[in-house]
Amino acid sequence: xxxxxxxxxxxxxxxxxxxxxxxxxxxxxxxxxxxxxxxxxxxxxxxxxxxxxxxxxxxxxxxxxxxxxxxxxxxxxxxxxxxxxxxxxxxxxxxxxxxxxxxxxxxxxxxxxxxxxxxxxxxxxxxxxxxxxxxxxxxxxxxxxxxxxxxxxxxxxxxxxxxxxxxxxxxxxxxxxxxxxxxxxxxxxxxxxxxxxxxxxxxxxxxxxxxxxxxxxxxxxxxxxxxxxxxxxxxxxxxxxxxxxxxxxxxxxxxxxxxxxxxxxxxxxxxxxxxxxxxxxxxxxxxxxxxxxxxxxxxxxxxxxxxxxxxxxxxxxxxxxxxxxxxxxxxxxxxxxxxxxxxxxxxxxxxxxxxxxxxxxxxxxxxxxxxxxxxxxxxxxxxxxxxxxxxxxxxxxxxxxxxxxxxxxxxxxxxxxxxx
Amino acid sequence: xxxxxxxxxxxxxxxxxxxxxxxxxxxxxxxxxxxxxxxxxxxxxxxxxxxxxxxxxxxxxxxxxxxxxxxxxxxxxxxxxxxxxxxxxxxxxxxxxxxxxxxxxxxxxxxxxxxxxxxxxxxxxxxxxxxxxxxxxxxxxxxxxxxxxxxxxxxxxxxxxxxxxxxxxxxxxxxxxxxxxxxxxxxxxxxxxxxxxxxxxxxxxxxxxxxxxxxxxxxxxxxxxxxxxxxxxxxxxxxxxxxxxxxxxxxxxxxxxxxxxxxxxxxxxxxxxxxxxxxxxxxxxxxxxxxxxxxxxxxxxxxxxxxxxxxxxxxxxxxxxxxxxxxxxxxxxxxxxxxxxxxxxxxxxxxxxxxxxxxxxxxxxxxxxxxxxxxxxxxxxxxxxxxxxxxxxxxxxxxxxxxxxxxxxxxxxxxxxxxx
Numbered sequence: 001x002x003x004x005x006x007x008x009x010x011x012x013x014x015x016x017x018x019x020x021x022x023x024x025x026x027x028x029x030x031x032x033x034x035x036x037x038x039x040x041x042x043x044x045x046x047x048x049x050x051x052x053x054x055x056x057x058x059x060x061x062x063x064x065x066x067x068x069x070x071x072x073x074x075x076x077x078x079x080x081x082x083x084x085x086x087x088x089x090x091x092x093x094x095x096x097x098x099x100x101x102x103x104x105x106x107x108x109x110x111x112x113x114x115x116x117x118x119x120x121x122x123x124x125x126x127x128x129x130x131x132x133x134x135x136x137x138x139x140x141x142x143x144x145x146x147x148x149x150x151x152x153x154x155x156x157x158x159x160x161x162x163x164x165x166x167x168x169x170x171x172x173x174x175x176x177x178x179x180x181x182x183x184x185x186x187x188x189x190x191x192x193x194x195x196x197x198x199x200x201x202x203x204x205x206x207x208x209x210x211x212x213x214x215x216x217x218x219x220x221x222x223x224x225x226x227x228x229x230x231x232x233x234x235x236x237x238x239x240x241x242x243x244x245x246x247x248x249x250x251x252x253x254x255x256x257x258x259x260x261x262x263x264x265x266x267x268x269x270x271x272x273x274x275x276x277x278x279x280x281x282x283x284x285x286x287x288x289x290x291x292x293x294x295x296x297x298x299x300x301x302x303x304x305x306x307x308x309x310x311x312x313x314x315x316x317x318x319x320x321x322x323x324x325x326x327x328x329x330x331x332x333x334x335x336x337x338x339x340x341x342x343x344x345x346x347x348x349x350x351x352x353x354x355x356x357x358x359x360x361x362x363x364x365x366x367x368x369x370x371x372x373x374x375x376x377x378x379x380x381x382x383x384x385x386x387x388x389x390x391x392x393x394x395x396x397x398x399x400x401x402x403x404x405x406x407x408x409x410x411x412x413x414x415x416x417x418x419x420x
Numbered sequence: 421x422x423x424x425x426x427x428x429x430x431x432x433x434x435x436x437x438x439x440x441x442x443x444x445x446x447x448x449x450x451x452x453x454x455x456x457x458x459x460x461x462x463x464x465x466x467x468x469x470x471x472x473x474x475x476x477x478x479x480x481x482x483x484x485x486x487x488x489x490x491x492x493x494x495x496x497x498x499x500x501x502x503x504x505x506x507x508x509x510x511x512x513x514x515x516x517x518x519x520x521x522x523x524x525x526x527x528x529x530x531x532x533x534x535x536x537x538x539x540x541x542x543x544x545x546x547x548x549x550x551x552x553x554x555x556x557x558x559x560x561x562x563x564x565x566x567x568x569x570x571x572x573x574x575x576x577x578x579x580x581x582x583x584x585x586x587x588x589x590x591x592x593x594x595x596x597x598x599x600x601x602x603x604x605x606x607x608x609x610x611x612x613x614x615x616x617x618x619x620x621x622x623x624x625x626x627x628x629x630x631x632x633x634x635x636x637x638x639x640x641x642x643x644x645x646x647x648x649x650x651x652x653x654x655x656x657x658x659x660x661x662x663x664x665x666x667x668x669x670x671x672x673x674x675x676x677x678x679x680x681x682x683x684x685x686x687x688x689x690x691x692x693x694x695x696x697x698x699x700x701x702x703x704x705x706x707x708x709x710x711x712x713x714x715x716x717x718x719x720x721x722x723x724x725x726x727x728x729x730x731x732x733x734x735x736x737x738x739x740x741x742x743x744x745x746x747x748x749x750x751x752x753x754x755x756x757x758x759x760x761x762x763x764x765x766x767x768x769x770x771x772x773x774x775x776x777x778x779x780x781x782x783x784x785x786x787x788x789x790x791x792x793x794x795x796x797x798x799x800x801x802x803x804x805x806x807x808x809x810x811x812x813x814x815x816x817x818x819x820x821x822x823x824x825x826x827x828x829x830x831x832x833x834x835x836x837x838x839x840x
Contacts, residue, residue, distance in 0.1 A: 033624075037643045051811070054630050058806055088660065089620030091630045107620055107733065107808075109631040154809040161811055169840060170647065170742075171813040174640035174735055177624035178633075178810050200509030200527055204453075204597035210474050210511045211529040213598075220594035223457045227590065240508065313527065315594055322590075340786050340798060340817060342762030342839055366760050378760060386478055388527075389574040390598050391471070391581055393591040397760060416795075419762055420589060 007291035009404055010324055010359050016286055017300040017325065018332050021307055026335045027188040033176045036168050038229065039186040040334040045162035047179055050152030055110040059147045062101040062123055062136055063092075063114035069141040077137040082125070086111060101136055110148055117147040155179075165337040190230045190333040192326070193252030193259040194218045196237045197245055197273070198313055203237065216315040216390055217262035224322045230258070230330045246276045253280060253303055258329055260322075263297065263313045273310035277301040280308060291404065292359045295321040315390040320361050320399065323420065343416045344398060346380035347371060352409045354402040363396030364417055380417055396420065427711035429824055430744055430779050436706055437720040437745065438752050441727055446755045447608040453596045456588050458649065459606040460754040465582040467599055470572030475530040479567045482521040482543060482556055483512075483534035489561040497557040502545070506531060521556055530568055537567040575599075585757040610650045610753040612746070613672030613679045614638045616657045617665055617693070618733055623657065636735040636810055637682035644742045650678070650750045666696045673700060673723055678749055680742075683717070683733045693730035697721040700728060711824065712779045715741040735810040740781050740819065743840065763836045764818060766800035767791060772829045774822040783816030784837055800837055816840065 008016070028042035057063065064080060072078035080101040084094040086108040094102050096113035104110070104117060122140040155161050161179070162172055168186075176184065196215045204214045215237055222232035235252050238245045245261070252259045261273045278284040281303030290298045294317035299310030307329045311318040331338070346366055354360045366378040380400060385392035398417035402409055409415060428436070448462035477483065484500060492498035500521040504514040506528040514522050516533035524530070524537060542560040575581050581599070582592055588606075596604065616635045624634045635657055642652035655672050658665045665681070672679045681693045698704040701723030710718045714737035719730030727749045731738040751758070766786055774780045786798040800820060805812035818837035822829055829835060 034639055034642065037646055051809075052633070053628065056808075058808055087631070088618065089622075089632050107618070107633065149806055149808060153806070154811050162814065168643075169814075170640045170643035170739060171810065171816070171840065173643045174636040174739065174810045175814040177639045178636050178735070180624055180627065180634060182625050198508065198527070202509075204600055205602050207600065208473065211507070212509050213472070213527065214600060216594040216598050219454055219597045220590045222454065223588075223590035223593045226457055315598070319590060319594065340764045340788075340839070342764070344760045344763065345765055345836075368760075386569055386573070388476075388478055388569060389471075390591065390594045391574050394582065394589075394595040396591070416765075419760065420591065 007289045007296065008287050010290050010292045013287045013290045013300055014325055014328055017302070017307060018328060020283075020286060020302045021329065021332055022305055026333055028185045029188050030183055031186050032183050033173055033181060036184065036186055037170070037173060039168050040229065040336045041162055041164050041166045041168065042185045042187045042335065044160045044164045045176065045181065045184065047155045047157055047159045047161050048181070049179070050157045051154040051178055052149055052151060055151055056149045057104050057106060057108050057110060057117040057147055058149060059117055059119045060106050061104060061117045061119045061147065062138070063096055063104045063111050063117050064101045064138070064142065065096060065098060065114060066116040066142050066144045066146065068099055069116070069118060069138050072138045072141045074139045077139050078141075080136045080138060082134045082136050115144050115148070116142040118142050119147065163337065165335045167336055167339065187334040190257040190330055191233050191255070192225045192230045192330065193233050193235055193256035194221055195235045195245070195248050195252060195259070195261045197240065197261060197263055198237070199240045201237045217311070217313070217318045220315060220319045220390070221260060221262070221311075221322050221326065224319065224326065225330065228327045228330045229334055229336075240272065242272055242275070245272055246279060249276050249280055249308070253306060253308065257306060257333055258326070259306065259308045260311060260326060261308070262311045262318050274299050277303060277308050277310060280304075291357060292321075292324070292361065294361065295324065298325065300325060314388045316363075316388060316393050319393060323399070342419050344378055344419060345376050345414055346378035346417050347376050348400075348409055348411055348413045348415050349379050349381045350411050352382055352402060354406060354408045356407045357404050359404045360402040362400045362402070363393050364398055364400045365395060366397040366417060376414055380415055393420070427709045427716065428707050430710050430712045433707045433710045433720055434745060434748055437722070437727060438748060440706055440722045441749065441752055442725055446753055448605045449608050450603055451606050452603050453593055453601060456604065456606055457590070457593060459588050460649065460756045461582055461584055461586045461588065462605040462607045462755065464580045464584045465596065465601065465604065467575045467577055467579045467581050468601070469599070470577045471574040471598055472569055472571060475571055476569045477524050477526060477528050477530060477537040477567055478569060479537055479539045480526050481524060481537045481539045481567065482558070483516055483524045483531050483537050484521045484558070484562065485516060485518060485534060486536040486562050486564045486566065488519055489536070489538060489558050492558045492561045494559045497559050500556045500558060502554045502556050535564050535568070536562040538562050539567065583757065585755045587756055587759065607754040607756075610677040610750055611653050611675070612645045612650045612750065613653045613655055613676035614641055615655045615665070615668050615672060615679070615681045617660065617681060617683055618657070619660045621657045637731070637733070637738045640735060640739045640810070641680060641682070641731075641742050641746065644739065644746065645750065648747045648750045649754055649756075660692065662692055662695070665692055666699060669696050669700055669728070673726060673728065677726060677753055678746070679726065679728045680731060680746060681728070682731045682738050694719050697723060697728050697730060700724075711777060712741075712744070712781065714781065715744065718745065720745060734808045736783075736808060736813050739813060743819070762839050764798055764839060765796050765834055766798035766837050767796050768820075768829055768831055768833045768835050769799050769801045770831050772802055772822060774826060774828045776827045777824050779824045780822040782820045782822070783813050784818055784820045785815060786817040786837060796834055800835055813840070
C-alpha cells in the first residue's frame with residue numbers, strides 16, 4: 001500500500017513551492033539601525049553624500065604637494081617648510097603652497113594645496129633656532145594621492161551601497177551609521193503558525209502517561225523559525241480529529257504568513273494533514289512525498305497565496321525538513337538575497353551507503369583532527385540511530401547530504417557538513 | 421619612530437589574553453527553554469527519565485512475537501490472529517500471546533508480549549466472515565526488537581544529555597522539551613562597554629563638519645557583540661583628553677565585564693589608550709602591537725580581572741580585530757565549548773601577496789561559480805581598497821586569512837573563507 005505515487009527530488013520540490021509563492025514586495029517596517037542586526041533590507045540603500053566627504057590622510061605624516069618630493073632619497077632629501085598642523089575634527093587653517101608642508105594625523109583632513117602625505121618615518125624635523133621656520137627633511141617621494149583617501153573613494157553620492165534583500169551584519173550597520181542613516185526600512189518578520197497533531201502528543205510541561213510523548217516539534221521548529229528571521233506562533237496540540245485540525249489550520253492561515261502542521265506519527269494523521277491542506281484553499285497540495293531521508297511524507301502546499309507545509313511527526317524528520325523547506329520559505333518571504341551556506345569541510349570516517357535516487361541527510365559529529373596534507377581540520381563521524389531520536393541530532397554538529405545521484409559515500413572522502 | 425617594540429602573532433596574543441582571564445564559573449541565570457535559543461548552558465543537563473519511557477514502534481504494522489514470524493516468506497506466510505489495535509497515546513489493552521498480533525501505528529506503545537513489529541506492507545489481512553477472528557498473513561520475518569525503539573534507546577535516565585557550555589540550537593531545545601525540562605540555567609550575557617575616542621568623531625545622527633566623521637565603531641562592534649552573545653553598552657564618544665578617557669574607562673570597567681576602547685585615529689590618541697589601560701588596574705597592558713593586517717596597533721589588557729581591549733580607530737581594523745579578539749573573549753566568559761567556525765571553500769581569483777611573519781585578513785566576495793572537478797562552488801574575489809573603507813567590508817561575504825608563514829596566496833588556490 002504505497003502512500004505516495006511519486007516522490008519528488010527535494011530540490012525540485014522546494015523550487016515548486018518557492019515558485020508558487022508570490023513575488024510581491026514583502027511587507028516592511030521602519031526600524032532603528034542599531035536594532036536591525038540580522039534583518040533584511042526592504043529597499044536599496046542609497047548614499048546621501050559621498051564618503052568620505054573630505055580628503056583624509058591614512059597615515060601620520062606631512063601633507064605636501066607631491067611634486068615637491070619628486071626625486072627625494074635618503075642621500076638627497078627634499079626640504080619643506082613646516083607651516084602648521086592640521087587639527088583633528090576640524091578644517092585645516094593652513095593652505096599648502098610650493099615648498100611647504102603641514103603636520104597631519106591619521107584621519108585628518110587634507111589641507112588645500114596638498115595632494116599627498118609623506119609618512120612620518122620618511123621624514124626628519126630640523127629644529128629651527130630662533131626665528132627660523134622649522135624645516136622638514138623628506139627622504140622618499142610620494143605620488144599624487146598617495147596616503148590619501150579622496151572624496152567619495154569609499155562610496156559616491158547616490159551610489160546604492162546596500163541592495164534591497166541584504167541581511168544586515170555588523171559591517172552594514174557600520175556603513176549605514178557612517179552615512180548618517182540611523183533608521184531604515186526592513187522586511188517584516190514573517191509569522192509562521194505551528195500546529196502539532198497526534199492523540200499521543202502532550203505539552204512539554206506535562207508528565208506523559210504510558211503511550212504519550214511530549215511535543216518537541218513546536219519548539220524545535222519554533223527555534224528554527226526564530227533563528228531564520230521569522231516569528232513562530234504556536235497553535236498548540238490538536239488531536240487526531242479532522243474538523244479540529246481543519247479549524248485550527250484555518251485560524252493559523254488567517255493570522256500567519258506560513259502554516260506548518262507536524263503530523264501525528266500515525267498513518268491516519270498523516271493523511272489528514274494532506275486532506276486539510278486540500279480543503280484549506282486553492283491550489284492546495286503541490287507536493288506530497290519527497291525522495292529524501294528523513295522526510296519522505298513531507299507535504300508542500302499553497303492555500304490562498306500562503307505556504308502550508310505538512311512535516312512528518314518524528315522530531316528528527318520534522319527538524320531536518322524544516323531546514324530543507326521552512327527556512328527557504330522564510331528567506332523568500334523576507335526577500336533575502338541567497339547567501340553562501342556555512343559549512344565545514346571534513347573527512348568522513350566510515351562508509352555511508354545510500355539508495356540511488358534518494359537524498360539522504362545524516363547527522364554528523366565534527367571531531368578536530370588536523371590533516372597536514374589536505375589542510376582539512378575535522379573528521380565527520382556520522383551518528384547512527386533511529387531517526388526518531390532527537391538526541392542524535394542534538395549530538396550532531398551538522399548535517400551531511402548524500403546526493404541523489406550517489407549510491408553512498410566512502411570513508412576518507414572529504415565532505416561538506418552544513419552546520420545546524 | 422617604531423610604535424611597537426615587538427609584534428605578537430595574533431594566535432599567541434589571543435592565547436595570552438584568554439589565559440589571563442579567570443576560569444571561574446561564569447555568572448548564570450535561569451531561563452525558560454523556549455526563550456533560550458543561542459544561549460550557553462551553565463550546567464550539565466541530566467535526563468530525569470529514560471527516553472522513550474515505553475517501547476514504541478517506528479512503523480505502521482502489527483505488533484508480534486518475533487519467533488512467530490521466523491521463516492515467513494511470500495510463498496510460505498505466517499498466520500497470526502489479530503486480537504486488537506493499539507490506541508495512540510494510551511496503553512495497549514491487549515497482551516500478545518503466541519500466534520497473536522495487534523494493529524499498531526507509528527509511535528504507538530508496544531503491547532506486553534510483543535517484541536517486534538511487522539511492517540504493514542509485508543502483511544495481508546484475511547477478512548474473517550461471521551464469528552471467525554480476522555487473520556493476518558505475514559510474508560517476512562522480523563528479528564527481536566525490529567522496528568521498535570526500546571526504553572532508553574534515545575537517552576538513559578541520569579545520562580548527561582547536554583554538557584555545560586553547549587550553545588542551544590533548535591535540536592537541543594527539542595531535546596530539553598522531550599525530557600520535560602522547560603527551564604534551565606544558562607550563562608549570563610557578558611556586558612561589554614564600548615568607548616569611541618577621537619576629537620574628530622561625532623554621533624551618527626549628527627551631520628559632520630569638514631574634518632569630522634561619524635562614529636562607526638560603537639555600532640559595528642555593538643552588533644558583533646550582540647551576535648556573539650554579549651550585551652553592548654555604549655559609553656559614547658570621548659575627546660582626545662586623557663582624564664576624560666580614563667574616567668569613562670573606569671566607569672565602564674566598573675559596570676561591565678569587558679571594556680573596549682576604539683582609538684581615535686591620531687597617534688596621540690593611540691598612545692593614550694595604552695596609558696589608560698596601564699593606569700586602570702593590574703596587570704594592565706598584556707599585548708601592545710600584533711603582527712596582523714589590519715590591526716597592528718591593537719592592545720590587549722587585563723585590569724582588575726577584566727579584559728580591556730584597545731582597537732584601532734579605523735572601522736575595518738576595529739571590526740576585523742573585533743572578530744579576532746573580542747568574540748573569543750565573549751565566548752570564554754560564556755564558558756562556551758569551542759565549535760567549528762562556519763566557512764565556505766572557494767577558489768581564489770587572483771594572487772594575493774603577503775609579508776612573511778604577518779597574518780593578513782582580506783575581505784572577499786564569494787561569487788557562485790561551480791567547478792565540476794573540485795566540487796568547489798564559489799570563487800573568492802578579494803576586495804581591494806584602503807583599509808579605512810567600511811563599505812569594502814560591507815561588500816564582502818567573508819574574510820580570508822593569509823597565514824603568517826605564507827608569503828601570499830596564488831590565483832586558483834582553494835581557500836577557506838570565514839563568513840562575517
